[in-house]
Amino acid sequence: MRQYLRHPSDVPINYRLGEVVVHRNDYLRNIGKGGLCFTSRIAMPCGTRIHIEIPIAEPVFNADGVVVWCQPHQDVFEVGVRFEGIETEYGVRMVEQVCQIEHYRQTILRTEGRDLTSEEAALEWIQKYAAYFPA
Template sequence: MLHDTESIRTPEQQPARTVFTPELPELPAIFQNDFLQGFIKHPERFPIGVKRLRFWERSKIEFRNATDIGFSFFSEEYQKPGDIIEVTITSKNEINYFLGKVVLVMRSKKGYEIGMMLLNIEDGPRLRIVEQICHIELYLSDKRYKEGPFLSKEKLTEEWIERFAGNFPVR
């Protein structure tokens, strides 16, 4: 969400270049989606990898621990409902893998909003923590861009937790 803009002119009065500053809302709209209520939503600005599992890859996976925990993300590539996919989320020192079944696909101007249900019950709490880390990292980046690079990571993390953790989807 980039709203505030300002124009900068060079000394030679060359064409203006627009600088966007991020807007930090009270409650991020990224937590909200009427169709995907209760789903944990991945922020669009944070990289994610998606791989559709082929038949021979799916046959090796046991599905007895399926969950009712939903996860949604934006993708430029279409994923067919019913497909089994592997989602990869890379944070600073770790790569996290999650298996899920595509349950909802909504077309948008830029691509697709994909909703999936996790296949392993153990992945639910881990996904929630990984997603909170993603949101916190983007919050840190936005605040440092807007207010300066010398802000304390610990204080900004505490601020995010106080402001937004209570509204983060539990399921």
């Protein structure tokens, strides 16, 4: 089984780099218990301290980490971040599910024209897909 789950590229991610008060908005690519990958419009040196926020549910997922790789990809950069601290593992699992549910909600709106609340989308997603979600 893969260590990271691929997520739709429409899941927003906010981050702040090191001591510099820079707040950027980009998009999540994948997330796993040890870290995540996201796309960025700027390159980041390895070793840069980073604070991550994924604001798609309450409470907002927050984690501190370190940039461990950064590679150009088309017109952006893919950035790999290793989380610091084991307390983020439960939060990561919740974010994985919330990302899938939010993408489901947006897909249903686009394809069927139904504007589901987050709770309605969660109930439908759980009935249809929870059994296939890795434990």
